[in-house]
Structure formats: C-alpha cells, structure tokens
Amino acid sequence: MKPLLFFTLIVALTSSLAQSQESLQKLAPVNFSQVNITDPFWKSRMTAVATKTLDACILFSEVKTGRIRNFEKAAAQNGQHEGIYYDDSDVYKAIEAMAYSLKGNPNPVIEKKADEWIAKIAAAQMPDGYLNTYYELTDIKNRWTEIGKHEDYCAGHLIEAGIAYQEVTGKKILLDVAIRFANHIDSVIRKSNRQWFSGHQEIELALMKLYHHTNNRKYLELAQWYLEQRGKGYGKANYFNDPDYWQSGLPVKEQTQITGHAVRAMYLYSGAADVAAVTNDAGYIKAMQTIWEDVVYRNMYLTGGIGAEGTTEGFGIDYDLPNETAYCETCASVGMVFWNQRMNMLTGDAKYMDVLERSLYNGALDGLSLTGDRFFYGNPLASSGNDQRSEWFQTACCPSNIARLVSSVGNYIYSQSPNAVWINLYIGSEVKLPVDKQFLGLAMQTGFPWKGNTSITIIDAPKKDMQLRFRIPGWLKEPVPGGLYVYSDSKQNQTLQISVNGKPITYIEELGYAVVNRQWKKGDIIGLNTPMEVRRIASRPELKQDNGRTALQFGPLVYCVEGADNNQQAWNFILPSNSGFTVNFEPDLLGGINTIAMDAKLALPTADGQSIQIMNKLVKAIPYFVWNNRGANEMQVWLPNSFKDLKVNK
Ligand code: FUB
Ligand code: ZN
Numbered sequence: 001m002k003p004l005l006f007f008t009l010i011v012a013l014t015s016s017l018a019q020s021q022e023s024l025q026k027l028a029p030v031n032f033s034q035v036n037i038t039d040p041f042w043k044s045r046m047t048a049v050a051t052k053t054l055d056a057c058i059l060f061s062e063v064k065t066g067r068i069r070n071f072e073k074a075a076a077q078n079g080q081h082e083g084i085y086y087d088d089s090d091v092y093k094a095i096e097a098m099a100y101s102l103k104g105n106p107n108p109v110i111e112k113k114a115d116e117w118i119a120k121i122a123a124a125q126m127p128d129g130y131l132n133t134y135y136e137l138t139d140i141k142n143r144w145t146e147i148g149k150h151e152d153y154c155a156g157h158l159i160e161a162g163i164a165y166q167e168v169t170g171k172k173i174l175l176d177v178a179i180r181f182a183n184h185i186d187s188v189i190r191k192s193n194r195q196w197f198s199g200h201q202e203i204e205l206a207l208m209k210l211y212h213h214t215n216n217r218k219y220l221e222l223a224q225w226y227l228e229q230r231g232k233g234y235g236k237a238n239y240f241n242d243p244d245y246w247q248s249g250l251p252v253k254e255q256t257q258i259t260g261h262a263v264r265a266m267y268l269y270s271g272a273a274d275v276a277a278v279t280n281d282a283g284y285i286k287a288m289q290t291i292w293e294d295v296v297y298r299n300m301y302l303t304g305g306i307g308a309e310g311t312t313e314g315f316g317i318d319y320d321l322p323n324e325t326a327y328c329e330t331c332a333s334v335g336m337v338f339w340n341q342r343m344n345m346l347t348g349d350a351k352y353m354d355v356l357e358r359s360l361y362n363g364a365l366d367g368l369s370l371t372g373d374r375f376f377y378g379n380p381l382a383s384s385g386n387d388q389r390s391e392w393f394q395t396a397c398c399p400s401n402i403a404r405l406v407s408s409v410g411n412y413i414y415s416q417s418p419n420a421v422w423i424n425l426y427i428g429s430e431v432k433l434p435v436d437k438q439f440l441g442l443a444m445q446t447g448f449p450w451k452g453n454t455s456i457t458i459i460d461a462p463k464k465d466m467q468l469r470f471r472i473p474g475w476l477k478e479p480v481p482g483g484l485y486v487y488s489d490s491k492q493n494q495t496l497q498i499s500v501n502g503k504p505i506t507y508i509e510e511l512g513y514a515v516v517n518r519q520w521k522k523g524d525i526i527g528l529n530t531p532m533e534v535r536r537i538a539s540r541p542e543l544k545q546d547n548g549r550t551a552l553q554f555g556p557l558v559y560c561v562e563g564a565d566n567n568q569q570a571w572n573f574i575l576p577s578n579s580g581f582t583v584n585f586e587p588d589l590l591g592g593i594n595t596i597a598m599d600a601k602l603a604l605p606t607a608d609g610q611s612i613q614i615m616n617k618l619v620k621a622i623p624y625f626v627w628n629n630r631g632a633n634e635m636q637v638w639l640p641n642s643f644k645d646l647k648v649n650k
Pocket of ligand 2: 329
C-alpha cells in the first residue's frame with residue numbers, strides 16, 4: 001500500500017469514527033485496502049478473478065461487444081450505439097473490480113488496460129459533464145427524459161469506479177470524470193427540482209461514497225434528495241406500471257415490505273443506510289429493519305439468494321420460493337452483502353453479518369465458476385440438468401459485480417468502534433488498525449469454511465485495555481434469524497469457544513458478538529472454535545416448495561446433491577430421517593472441498609419399467625456454490641424425506 005494512501009485511509013477512518021461517536025452508526029468499516037488477505041479459500045477465488053474474470057470482462061467489453069467502442073464513438077461524436085442503454089455500467093464495474101484486484105494482484109497489463117479505458121471514457125464526457133454513450137450516440141435531446149433509462153445508475157457505477165481506482169492506484173482521472181458528472185446531475189436535476197428519481201438505484205450509495213471521499217456535503221445532499229424523491233408518483237415503472245417494482249410506491253421511510261426488483265431494492269436500502277448513518281435519520285433505519293425482516297423471515301432462499309420471480313427479476317409473494325425456477329440473481333446476492341454490512345454497522349447486531357455470510361458463501365459465490373470465466377445470472381436451488389454457467393450475457397451486470405465483490409472481500413472482515421475491533425467474518429488475513437494514536441495489528445488464520453478452528457495472533461497491541469468482539473456465527477444455533485428455516489435434527493446447538501494463549505476464557509455476549517476486553521499483548525494467540533457439523537434444515541410449513549424436504553448445511557455452507565457425483569442423477573433418491581453423515585475433505589475435488597456422504601434410498605425403475613425398485617445407496621453432497629463446474633447436470637438443495645415427495649426428473 002502506498003504511504004499516502006495509508007495516511008488518507010487512517011484520516012478517513014478516524015474522522016468516520018469521530019463522526020460515529022455522535023451518530024446512530026455504531027461501527028466504522030475497515031476498508032479492503034487495509035486488509036491483506038492470506039486465506040487459501042479466498043485467495044484462490046481472488047486469483048481466479050484476477051487471472052480469468054477480468055480477462056473475460058475485457059474480452060467481452062472491447063472485442064465481443066461494443067461497450068468500449070461506444071465510448072470511442074461518443075468521443076468522436078460519430079457512430080451508432082451498440083448494445084443496451086445501461087452497458088456503460090458494466091465497463092465501470094469492471095474497472096472497479098480491476099482496481100480492487102490490483103491491490104492484491106498487481107498486474108501492469110490490467111492496469112494499462114484500465115488506463116486505456118479511462119482515457120476513452122474521459123474523452124467521451126461532454127463539456128457540461130454529462131456522460132452516457134447511449135444518449136450521446138442516439139439523440140442527446142432525450143437525455144434525462146425517462147426515469148427508467150439508467151442514466152443515474154451508470155453515473156453511480158462511474159463514481160464507485162473512480163473512487164476505487166484512485167484509492168488503489170492514486171490515479172485521479174476517472175474520479176475527476178465522475179465528479180464532473182455528479183456536479184452536472186446536481187445542477188441539472190436536483191437544482192431544477194425535477195420530477196425525477198433513480199429508476200435503477202445505485203447513485204445513492206455511490207454519492208455517499210463520494211461524500212466520504214471528498215467531504216463535500218453537496219453529494220450527501222444529492223443522495224438524500226434522491227431518496228426523498230421516491231414515493232411521489234413520478235415515472236412509469238417497466239412492469240405493469242407498478243411503482244413498487246422500483247420501490248417508489250411509498251416514500252422510503254414509509255415502506256414496510258420488500259417489493260419489486262431485487263437488485264434495485266438492495267442498492268436502495270444500502271444507499272438509505274449510508275445516508276441514515278450520517279444524517280442520524282432514525283426513520284430510514286426503522287423502515288429498513290421492518291423491510292429486512294420481510295426479506296429474511298419470508299422471502300429469502302436458504303442460500304441467501306433473493307428474488308423468486310424471473311419476470312420482474314424480483315420478489316414474489318411471501319413464502320413462495322420455487323427452487324427450480326428461483327431467479328436469485330447473482331447481483332441481488334451481491335446487493336445482500338452490501339445492505340447487510342450497512343445494517344450491521346448501523347446496529348452492531350451480528351444477525352446482519354449472519355445473513356451477509358450466507359449470501360456471500362452461497363448465493364453470490366455460486367455466480368462464479370471455479371475457473372473464474374463462467375457465470376450464473378440466476379442461481380436456482382434445483383436443476384433438471386438444463387442450467388449452465390455462461391461466458392457472458394446480453395445483460396451482463398453479474399460478471400463484473402461478482403468480480404468486484406470477490407476482489408474486495410477484505411471490506412467485510414473487520415470493523416471498528418471506539419475502543420473495539422470487531423471480527424465479523426473468519427477469513428485468513430492481516431490488518432493493522434489505528435486505535436487512539438496507537439495500533440492494533442492482527443493476523444488471522446482459519447480453517448473456514450471447511451473447519452471451524454481459527455487462530456488470531458496479536459502483532460501490535462495498544463498499551464491500554466481494548467475490546468475484541470468476535471462474531472458468534474448465528475448458524476451455531478439457527479440457520480437464519482426469524483425461523484423461515486429451522487434445524488430439524490436433534491443435535492445440541494453449539495457455541496463459540498475462545499481461548500487466549502491456550503487457556504479457555506469466558507466472555508459476555510452482546511448482539512451475537514463475544515466481547516473480550518483486556519490489555520492485549522504482542523504475541524498473544526486467540527483460539528476460536530466454532531464447531532462445524534452437518535445440520536439438517538427444514539422450512540416453515542408456509543414455504544410449500546420445501547415441505548417434506550431437508551437441506552444440509554455445514555458451517556456457513558449450504559449443500560446440494562449433484563448428478564456428477566451420483567451417476568448423473570440427483571433427483572431419484574430420498575433422505576430418510578435416520579441417515580448418518582460422513583464429512584470428508586477431498587483435496588482433489590473441485591479445488592478441495594468437504595463432501596458429505598449419506599445413506600439414501602434410491603428409487604429405480606425395474607427392467608420392465610412397470611414398477612419402482614428401492615435400493616440403499618451412498619449419496620454424495622457438495623457445497624452448493626461449487627455445483628455445475630463439471631457441466632450441466634441434475635442438482636438439488638432440498639432433498640425429499642419420503643417417496644411421496646420424490647419428483648423424478650423425466
Ligand atoms: O438493469 C441493470 C441490471 O440488469 C439489473 O440490476 C439487473 O437485474 C439486470 O436487469
Ligand atoms: Zn446481475
């Protein structure tokens with residue numbers, strides 16, 4: 001990390017902490033650039049992004065589609081727009097992912113490519129700061145006339161990319177472009193008080209990043225303005241002209257239910273949380289707590305995926321969560337990570353991190369192949385063998401979104417409050433954090449997600465008492481808060497065990513965190529044991545699609561059965577209630593995973609096809625996120641308990 005960058009981060013963190021003392025926000029984030037990831041599980045995903053996903057984004061942005069050509073043409077003010085009106089956003093998200101990736105995987109070729117793109121983007125910006133290749137190449141007179149056309153969404157992604165690229169490389173050209181565009185929006189849209197809001201949310205959270213980055217209140221006010229424009233009846237939503245589709249049926253503070261397009265909702269509530277954290281507006285927090293319960297208690301898949309409906313790419317009706325047709329867009333799980341982190345920072349409650357971890361390891365990671373160059377857009381929980389990750393999509397929001405999430409996973413591990421450092425996710429890493437003009441340095445090593453043993457070594461310690469707060473993973477006692485899914489086995493719930501220098505210690509528990517307060521010493525070793533075992537899960541009776549079925553979880557990972565491990569079939573057996581499980585670490589399978597072997601009963605047609613024969617069979621389950629890395633084949637997460645619920649794939 002460059003010394004200047006480090007200094008800037010410390011100042012930024014200290015000022016955000018100072019602000020948090022008088023604000024409703026309990027915790028300040030620890031930025032990914034302060035965290036050195038050493039974790040084998042995450043490093044291999046980050047390497048896949050650095051070596052393959054970014055190449056795919058480059059290939060498809062500048063060779064196989066016209067995304068980069070659009071910027072060149074806009075700069076030349078000549079040529080036809082190629083693709084869809086929101087395609088600029090994919091380029092910005094790819095640059096953001098490149099920036100994060102460059103931090104851990106410096107690569108002059110990637111950096112040169114990003115610089116080249118940035119020069120083209122800058123050249124395409126209009127003198128008044130406007131930048132959108134779709135309108136620049138169609139009819140510029142039509143700009144800012146259709147709320148649904150994603151101009152502010154693209155601007156938001158530009159802002160995020162500009163900040164990320166400057167933070168990592170120190171280069172400011174893209175950020176300056178973004179600031180000019182933000183100023184344009186502020187003067188043209190907000191100042192004229194147009195009947196306008198963001199048809200696809202994103203700019204709100206981006207403006208809040210810009211506010212923190214520049215300390216210019218104008219961007220906070222603009223973000224707040226965008227939030228307050230909702231629920232006033234402006235614009236016509238794409239689907240059934242229903243304003244709930246884009247979360248504008250009611251003002252944000254009056255919303256109580258999750259509605260509509262899932263990614264839009266996640267980005268909206270992330271932006272609202274950011275604004276509330278600064279303005280202390282409890283109205284937003286209250287609304288979001290209610291909406292969050294509506295998501296997690298009634299509308300979330302076990303994988304942390306959201307959005308059951310393909311038509312609207314969004315939420316359906318409560319408890320209606322079909323598995324095979326589950327939409328569960330990768331971007332929506334990425335959005336769950338964003339929103340839940342913010343809710344955690346506002347409240348200091350670990351339940352949000354529990355959900356974040358579920359969406360991250362299951363719903364989001366499933367979007368990326370192990371090789372890094374194939375992607376799921378939707379992430380169903382059952383497949384009859386017709387699903388396959390793609391190289392790219394016509395609407396290609398997901399590849400660069402999962403790339404930026406994976407390469408910035410360091411954002412979610414630690415957070416800080418005055419006199420406390422919070423350990424939220426168990427991911428091998430090193431960090432050095434300012435604590436009252438001194439430092440706390442930590443080095444974490446962990447077996448997650450395969451083993452529940454973690455050890456944290458104190459590398460630097462301030463000369464005073466301070467708290468470490470360790471998240472007690474919620475899955476030790478329940479799969480999810482709110483009871484949509486429950487453990488259905490008779491195993492005793494476990495808890496986090498902590499030792500310091502080999503001696504077990506007691507701790508107090510606050511909102512799902514184990515709080516340990518002491519004067520830490522350099523060389524102290526904290527041992528954390530989060531017992532992992534196979535747990536059977538059932539759903540609430542209202543969730544009809546999972547009735548009579550069981551899902552399996554081991555630690556933070558949801559499991560599935562895939563045909564590739566089971567004679568190409570995953571729908572032809574039942575899991576009796578008395579089956580035992582054996583967990584095996586298989587180093588050579590799918591990059592090294594824990595598999596679960598279980599006694600199941602197969603239903604096979606007899607040779608004459610007239611009846612069904614029952615056979616005992618050892619069935620193997622694998623973590624859900626690694627399925628479909630061996631071609632298209634059958635898969636299911638929810639396994640039938642009895643033959644009455646068996647649905648054989650035809
Ligand atoms: O509209 C931009 C992105 O494309 C959305 O976030 C995704 O759901 C996809 O529709
Ligand atoms: Zn997407």
